[in-house]
Amino acid sequence: MPKAYVLEMFPYPSGRLHMGHVRNYAMGDVVARHKKAKGYNVLHPMGWDAFGMPAENAAMEKGVHPGDWTYQNIDAMKAQFEKLGLSLDWSREFATCDPDYYGEQQRLFLKFMEKGLVYQKKAKVNWDPVDNTVLANEQVIDGKGWRSGAPVEQRELVQWFFRITDYAEDLLTEVQKLDRWPEKVRTMQANWIGRSEGLQMRFEWEPPTGFTSLDEAEQAFAQDDYDLTKVDSCEYEDLKDALEVSAQGIEIFTTRPDTLFGASFVALSPDHPISIALAESTSEVEDFRAECAKIGTSEADIEQAPKMGYKTGLRVKHPFVEDQTLPVYIANFVLMGYGTGAIFACPAHDQRDFDFARKYDLPILPVVKPSDKETASAAWVASGKGADMDAAYTGPGTIMNSDFLDGQEIAAAKSQAIGQIEDRALGQGTVNYRLRDWGVSRQRYWGCPIPVIHCEECGIVPVPESDLPVRLPDDVSFDKPGNPLEHHPTWKHCTCPNCGKPALRETDTLDTFNDSSWYFARFASVDDPAERAYWLPVDQYVGGVEHAVLHLLYARFFMRAMRDVGEVDLPSGEPFAGLFTQGMVTHETYKTDDDRWITPGEVETRDGGLWEINTDHAVSVGAIEKMSKSKKNVVDPDNIIATFGADTARWFVLSDSPPERDVEWTQSGAEGAGRFVQRVWSVFNALSTAPRDGQPNDSDAATALRRASHKAADAVDKAIEEFRFNSAIASVHEWVTVLKKAEQGAEDILYARFEGAFMLARCLTPFMPHLAEECWSLIGGEGLCSAAAWPDVDQSLLVEDSVTLPIQVNGKRRAEISVAKTASKDDIEATALAEPSVQNFIADKSIKKVIVVPGRIVNIVI
RNA sequence: GCGGAUGUGACGGAAUUGGUAGACGUGCCAGAUUUAGGUUCUGGUGUCGCAAGGCGUGGAGGUUCGAGUCCUCUCAUCCGCACCA
Secondary structure: OOEEEEEEOOOOOOOOOOHHHHHHHHHHHHHHHHHHHOOOEEEOEOOEOOOOHHHHHHHHHHOOOHHHHHHHHHHHHHHHHHHOOOOOEHHHOOEOOOHHHHHHHHHHHHHHHHOOOEEEEEEEEEEEOOOOEEEOHHHEEOOEEOOOOOEOEEEEEEEEEEOHHHHHHHHHHHHOOOOEOOHHHHHHHHHHHOEEEEEEEEEOEOOOOOOOOHHHHHHHHHOOOOOOOOOOHHHHHHHHHHHHHOOOOEEEEEOOHHHHHHOOEEEEOOOOHHHHHHHHHOHHHHHHHHHHHHHHHOHHHOOOOOOOEEEEEEEEEOOOOOOOEEEEEEEOOOOOOOOOOEEEEOHHHOHHHHHHHHHHOOOOOOOEEEOOHHHHOOHHHHHOOOOOOOOOOOOOEEEOOOHHHOOOEHHHHHHHHHHHHHHOOOEEEEEEEOOOOEEOEEOOOOOEEOOEEEEOOOEEEEOOHHHOOOOOOOOOOOOOOOOHHHHOOOOOEEEOOOOOOEEEEOOOEEOHHHHHHOHHHHHHOOOOHHHHHHHOOEOEEEEEHHHOOHHHHHHHHHHHHHHHOOOOOOOOOOOEOEEEEEOOEEEEEEEEOOOOEEOHHHEEEEOOEEEEOOOOOEEEEEEEEEOOOOOOOOOOHHHHHHHHOHHHHHHHHHHOOOOOOOEEOOHHHHHHHHHHHHHHHHHHHHHHOOOOOOOOOOOHHHHHHHHHHHHHHHHHHHHHHOOOHHHHHHHHHHHHHHHHHHOOOOHHHHHHHHHHHHHHHHHHOOOOHHHHHHHHHHOOOOOOHHHOOOOOOOHHHHOOOEEEEEEEEOOEEEEEEEEEOOOOHHHHHHHHHHOHHHHHHHOOOOOOEEEEEOOOEEEEEO
16 A cells, blocks of 8 residues: 655644634645545644744743643644544644654754764854844845844854755755656755855965065064065055965855956955954944945845945955956955855956946956857957946857957856866865855744753763753743843753763754754654654645745755664655645735724625724725734634534635635635535435435436546546646536536436435545535445545546537637547548538638547638 | 746636637626525626627737647736845
């Protein structure tokens, strides 16, 4: 029996289910129930992503313990879950805040540490001033915290990191092979990893004016013995500062080594260590850095931000051209977070460099002759100076003005330039990634404690496995800002497992994205590697697209890391073979004439307009948006279930829109779904008292009904498999209409009606399990409908004996004919031509050609 | 700017490989049932036209006997990334 691991992203226990959950879990349930009916061994578990900030916020606001708050919410939500009739395996349930779970996570952390996948470093990190914690790069959206929405600040802190970049190449190549993932998500991950091939190289320092070599200058610095009258003091002081940071020169990364001959300056990020060193001794540099930081935080109009530069007194040597030196600028458009935080600029072939060069009047030397003749014939090529360029040229072409690279195509020139740099031992060809290591330290209480101990003697010591889990203390207070674990009087004090001396526990907890990075493996088995290997990977994962980068990237990393420390037998390292990202549930928004958002329940229709109930405030309908508390356009699943029933809610959220798109919740739509439930019931009700001993026969009416049922069951089957639930539902609607009409038919189709009804109940189970079960037992179905196998479709019934063919004349439909399935092309052609309405169109014109596609169409060309 | 999508009735959306555009649902219209409203049921509903017929899948071209579907250009909307060297 093949296995099918069906999983929906587990919820955060906020306390209430929302319609988005209903849609998400309804979809997963359709897949799980369908797979089960098709004979798969199905795993469909559920649990709780239970660590997180809201619990701490509740603790601060209401004085409840985060754990109590969380477990109460879990109870409340589980009750809601149970009403939905989902085929979940609750025997595997856990919450990530269970010590069993996070203890195991701590063990994994230590395994990763042993393997060298974890390290600690002092780094500039994203600090969320509202949540009072650090955020990973992925968790900063548009310069704001992903949860709090507060503008992120930069702080320098010692932090724990996971070496996700070790897997950058693998994460990138493998994501492209996940053919059951949405293209969009694959691209987003690929872009996030951001691979680029190029050259990392060093521009060596030019000695200050007055010295013939760097050695000589250095010696002078070292002995503090130099004659200020001999040198340009600014240059001299700058170089002295810079040498302390980097004696070798400036390391840059470029993807365009082919344009090295067009270099006109080198630029450092304002956050580059050399920039910082210069700022310490020169207030102008400090001012410039401050200026840049200002713009950096007002993120929105980075596009409009003008290029700004500060000219240092530093100069570096051109790697290829003897005696040519380049000035070094600090430039606001160079990011410390990418490459080495320093670039060489070729203004003729990079727009940013171009803008900068224009502003500061630096040389612009074109070195790529465009292959496009029109552009190439422009005046600037002739001038060879680029004085007439109005924009950088970044297209294809051949190299010029470049000594040994002249005449080559760009690609060839790149590799030759890299070769030359390598020969001169100035650098090497490298691959650079945008992805950076995952900072996992969080200064929060309600998370998984990082299981290490800081000892003055022994340094960082892992907590021995026998001491796991490192439990969170229960007696914590949230009355002051910052990390409650840090404030706790005793918790952090311990003895070093190594030397036995007093030591301190790490008080940072793990980013909660760790918790969701391996929970699916825990579902598969608590600790049996063989059972995990059997279930993994997840065959169908269903969840929101908002996790396209964060959760899905981390989980992919975690499986690789777990594989490499021998914790999971998953050669590919890919946790999710199939991914489906569902759309949101939206609703109209309502605003009163005095500018308040109000809930759908507070709106009534009166005098042909919309009004707030029991007031005289007119209501206007706003945009259709994702249900949110702020816009008050929320529909509560509990109310819907009380009014319409769980089946109706499930049916409706799947019916109108394709699953990957947003669906708008409407009252009338929900009522329509409720009507349909009644309609289905009436079909079964009509059969409940009918005699069940109808004999099979092959009357036309019976055969037609059987065809309809088998075709519909087949269509539902295929639509579910292809995640086209809205189409499956449309097929069911048609099917029910046919069965309803058959109630008027003669007695001799009763057996076909029963056959259809049994098949229908079975096909309805994935969508409306309660209704299907009732209907099934109403007509005497054996056992549980949900335990029955998917109906066998009689393939012979899917093919019609005769087919209706449209007849086109010159490509326009003019008539229809009915012919036997087996009719020959000649017969079809003859029948078509004999059709009177066709004759009208042909009249006296001569027929040029007749195209007959059997089973499809006839086209007569005149 | 780069990347990914999406454009079809009043609305959500259907439409194997190019082969009857508008399935199904909502809304609307009409009729039946009902003491009324609601419910339920039946029929109708792309558009212009009395009709014959014409026109119609964001727009403009093209390929084809035949295009929502393929090609070229273009417009609009949404999403992601964004001074990525």
